[in-house]
Amino acid sequence: MIDHSVSAAANMPVLVPEPSTVPVPAALPNKGLITQFLEWFGDLGIFFWNVLRAAVTPPFEFRELFRQLDEIGSMSLPLVALAGAATGIVLSMEARFSLTRFGAKSLLPAAIVFSIIHETGPIITGLVVSGRVGAGIGAELASMKVTEQIDAIEASAVNPYRLLAATRILACILMLPLLTLAADFSGLIMGWVTQALSEPLSFHQFINSGFKGSDFSDFLPPTFKTMVFGLIIGLIACFQGMRTQGGAAGVGRAATSSVVLSSLFVILADVVLVKLIIILFP
Amino acid sequence: MSTINQIPIQTAAKRPGAEGNGSAAAIAVENVHKSFGSQKVLNGINLDVKRGETLAVLGRSGTGKSVLLRLIIGLETPDSGSILIHGQDIAGLAIDRMGEIRKKMGFLFQHAALYDSLTVEENVAFPLLHHKKEMSKSDRAVRVKELLAEVGMEAARAKMPSDISGGMQKRVGLARAMALEPDILLLDEPTAGLDPISSGEIDDLVLKLQQEHQVAFIVVTHDLHSAKAIASRLALLDKGNVVIQGSFEDLQKSEIEFVREFLKHS
Numbered sequence: 001m002i003d004h005s006v007s008a009a010a011n012m013p014v015l016v017p018e019p020s021t022v023p024v025p026a027a028l029p030n031k032g033l034i035t036q037f038l039e040w041f042g043d044l045g046i047f048f049w050n051v052l053r054a055a056v057t058p059p060f061e062f063r064e065l066f067r068q069l070d071e072i073g074s075m076s077l078p079l080v081a082l083a084g085a086a087t088g089i090v091l092s093m094e095a096r097f098s099l100t101r102f103g104a105k106s107l108l109p110a111a112i113v114f115s116i117i118h119e120t121g122p123i124i125t126g127l128v129v130s131g132r133v134g135a136g137i138g139a140e141l142a143s144m145k146v147t148e149q150i151d152a153i154e155a156s157a158v159n160p161y162r163l164l165a166a167t168r169i170l171a172c173i174l175m176l177p178l179l180t181l182a183a184d185f186s187g188l189i190m191g192w193v194t195q196a197l198s199e200p201l202s203f204h205q206f207i208n209s210g211f212k213g214s215d216f217s218d219f220l221p222p223t224f225k226t227m228v229f230g231l232i233i234g235l236i237a238c239f240q241g242m243r244t245q246g247g248a249a250g251v252g253r254a255a256t257s258s259v260v261l262s263s264l265f266v267i268l269a270d271v272v273l274v275k276l277i278i279i280l281f282p
Numbered sequence: 283m284s285t286i287n288q289i290p291i292q293t294a295a296k297r298p299g300a301e302g303n304g305s306a307a308a309i310a311v312e313n314v315h316k317s318f319g320s321q322k323v324l325n326g327i328n329l330d331v332k333r334g335e336t337l338a339v340l341g342r343s344g345t346g347k348s349v350l351l352r353l354i355i356g357l358e359t360p361d362s363g364s365i366l367i368h369g370q371d372i373a374g375l376a377i378d379r380m381g382e383i384r385k386k387m388g389f390l391f392q393h394a395a396l397y398d399s400l401t402v403e404e405n406v407a408f409p410l411l412h413h414k415k416e417m418s419k420s421d422r423a424v425r426v427k428e429l430l431a432e433v434g435m436e437a438a439r440a441k442m443p444s445d446i447s448g449g450m451q452k453r454v455g456l457a458r459a460m461a462l463e464p465d466i467l468l469l470d471e472p473t474a475g476l477d478p479i480s481s482g483e484i485d486d487l488v489l490k491l492q493q494e495h496q497v498a499f500i501v502v503t504h505d506l507h508s509a510k511a512i513a514s515r516l517a518l519l520d521k522g523n524v525v526i527q528g529s530f531e532d533l534q535k536s537e538i539e540f541v542r543e544f545l546k547h548s
Contacts, residue, residue, distance in 0.1 A: 050377070057378065059412075148395040155355050155391075156409045156458070157384035159377050 047239045051169060054162035061163050068171035072133050076175070077182055083128045084183030087120050088112070088190035096198065106209075109201075112191040113210030118222050121184040123270055126229035129172070129179060130262040134237040137168055138258025141241025142251040150242065165242065169234030176230035177223050184223075217281045225273040229266045236262040306369055308333050308466050308498035309354060314363035316349055316522075323349050325522035326363070329500075331515075333465060336492055336499040338513035340506065340544070345519045347502040348392060351468045354500065355389050356380045367466065385413055388459030392470040394451035396443040402454050403439040406430060409461040429457040433487060449476040456487065467491070469501045473508045481508060488512045506548035518544060 031039075095111045141164060144150045153160045192206040237258040244254040307330035316324040323346040331337045339347050352358045354365055356372050364371050367383050375383070396405050406426045410417060417425070430436040433453040438446050443454070452472060459467060469488070473481035485508050491497050492512070503509050509516055510530045517527040520540050526533060533541055 054377075059415075147398070148391050148393065149397055151352075151357050152389075152391060152395040152397070154357060154377070155384060155387075155389040156412065157381040157462075158409075158412050159381060161377070 043243065044235070044239055047165075047242070048235060050161045051165045051235070051238070054159050055166035055170065057162075059162075061167050064163055064167040065170060068167045069175060071136075072129070072168070072171045073175035073178060076129055076132055076179055079132055080125050080128050080179045080183045081186040083124050084116075084121060084186040085190040087124050087183075088116060088187030089194045091115050091120065091187070092191040092194035096195065108195060109192075109206045109210035110212065112195070113188060113207075114214070114218070116184055116187040116191065117219055119274070121187055122180050122222050122226045122229070123267070124187075125176060125180040125183045125226060126233070126266040126270070127263055128183075129176060129229070130233045130266055131259055133172065134233050134258040134262040135255045137234070137237035138241045139251055139255035141165075141238060142244035142254035145242055145244045146247055146250055160242070165234075165238040168238055169231060172230035172234035173227050174230070176226035176233075180223050180226045221277045221281050225270075225277065228269055228273060232265045232269055233262045236265060307331060307366070308368060309500065310364075310366040310369075311350070311354065312364045312366070314350075314353060314360045314365060316346070316353060316358065316360050323522055324353075324360075327519075327522070327524060329517060329524065329527070331466075331498045331500055333498045334492060334496040335515065336488065336501060336513045338509035338516045339500060339502045339519060340504070340509055340516055340548075341519035342544075343504075346522050347519055348470050350519075351389070351470050351500065351502055355384065355387060355468055385462055386464050387466040387468065388462070388464040390452065390455045390459045390467070390469040390472055392474070394443070394448070394455035396451055396454055396458070398443050400443075401439065402435060402441050402443065402446065403427075403430065405443065405454055406457045406461055409458065413462055425461070429461055430454075432460070433457045434483065449480040452476070452484070453480075456484070460491070463495070464497065465495075466498045467500075469499065469503075471503055472501060473503060473505050481505065482511075484508075485511045504548075506545070 091112050092108075095108055095115070096105070099105050099108050099111060141150070144164075150160050150164065153163060188207075188210075192201070192203055195201055195206065196203075240254045240258045240261065244250040246253070309329070309331045311327055311329040314324055314327045315322075327346075327350060329337065329339075329350075339350060341347050349358060353360055354367070356375070359373060364373060366372070367387070370383065372380060372383060396402075397408065400408065403423075403426050406429050407422055410422050410425060414422070427436060427439070430439050433456050435450060435453050435457065438450060438454075443451055446454070456469070456472065459469075472484050472488070476484065488499060488501065489512055492499060499512075501509065501512060514529075515527065516530060516533060518525045518533065518541060525538060526536055526541050533545060536542065
């Protein structure tokens with residue numbers, strides 16, 4: 001029973017925090033948006049450095065990492081698969097309509113496969129995970145912060161960057177490509193089902209036609225780019241959670257900002273990554 | 283009349299077992315300043331505590347007592363001045379290096395700060411799980427049982443923190459703070475909000491630890507009765523300064539207006 005304690009330590013529900021008598025730095029008064037923006041990035045950089053240093057030095061928190069892999073991976077799987085399936089259905093219907101108009105209906109399987117594998121699967125996975133996991137991590141760590149539980153971890157001579165942040169970020173990095181595969185798979189299946197309902201087509205024919213002329217370089221880079229999405233989601237959610245101030249309202253703000261910022265940065269990163277993939281894997 | 287700058291710091295113990303262990307201070311706070319934004323919280327504090335000694339830090343709310351404890355455990359860094367733990371200055375230490383020092387320190391938070399998704403016994407086991415990896419599961423369970431028995435909480439070991447009272451949470455917090463057998467214990471308002479019996483039991487526990495384990499205590503409290511019972515020395519803070527430091531009798535004899543006012547209303 002006790003062996004589960006570390007893993008459970010971080011699984012805190014959102015609490016109504018008790019007031020603390022310790023003064024906190026005043027909110028940024030009279031600071032321009034640019035200054036606040038630069039300060040935020042500076043703090044994020046310092047946070048990332050602390051996490052990186054903690055992640056590569058022992059002791060390693062494997063138990064907590066495995067718990068986070070389960071929490072972020074298995075628990076997100078149904079949602080990601082559902083989102084992938086819905087995307088597959090929509091893509092199939094839309095592509096069928098468009099391609100039929102231009103007399104290119106035979107390209108339908110390839111259009112669905114390429115859309116899902118190249119872009120839709122990875123970005124849908126990134127956004128769904130940033131919503132579910134980003135909010136969860138942000139709120140969880142924020143509630144721990146405002147109730148001094150993170151301070152208690154630190155006072156117990158345990159590095160909270162290692163126990164709380166590094167494990168979550170690493171779990172996000174490792175699980176995003178796997179979740180993307182699940183989204184791709186369910187998207188392709190439902191894309192085929194949607195097409196097969198309109199016009200008889202075996203799954204074998206659909207796959208053969210869809211993957212004709214493609215190789216691993218079409219498949220691997222878009223899948224592995226989601227590791228960057230995982231880094232962004234984990235890093236921003238942990239950062240926003242662990243720097244929270246201001247009690248219950250602060251917890252709410254941390255959860256919201258974790259989702260908003262991680263979704264935004266995932267989309268921005270995607271722009272850069274797509275360009276890089278086009279350059280590096282022409 | 284005496285102020286921090288006028289009297290030598292008393293280290294003479296008033297009770298058996300509180301005479302200290304060697305001359306070196308376990309904790310030495312030297313000319314520490316701390317501000318949050320424009321708000322000055324500590325303004326050149328000087329304190330020291332030896333092993334086996336208990337220093338009670340008194341003062342009105344917002345005078346920096348909790349901040350002082352957070353500085354000593356390294357959760358905050360001073361703007362200037364030094365904090366020495368067993369002679370080592372902790373200012374600027376990396377988090378893992380500071381962790382090595384913290385293993386010999388225990389901290390009871392004002393609101394206990396128990397991990398609320400863990401049971402009482404898992405809370406107490408937390409430091410052992412991380413720092414006594416050589417300890418077998420059964421040995422750890424025995425140690426946790428001992429610690430909970432010491433604070434009278436063995437019956438609640440399977441309960442969640444939300445299912446026990448604030449006073450019980452503080453006892454569990456104390457058991458957690460003692461788990462690694464620290465030689466320094468920092469207690470932030472251990473008896474605040476407790477009934478007189480529970481408060482007396484916490485005091486007895488502090489005295490027992492002081493006598494049996496020669497632990498150096500700093501106890502932040504508003505409870506003068508409790509401070510008088512457990513402390514070999516008292517320090518009264520006001521506006522970020524130590525107004526007076528000495529025995530309870532020294533405080534009673536003081537002519538300082540703030541001290542007289544504080545004692546009158548305590």
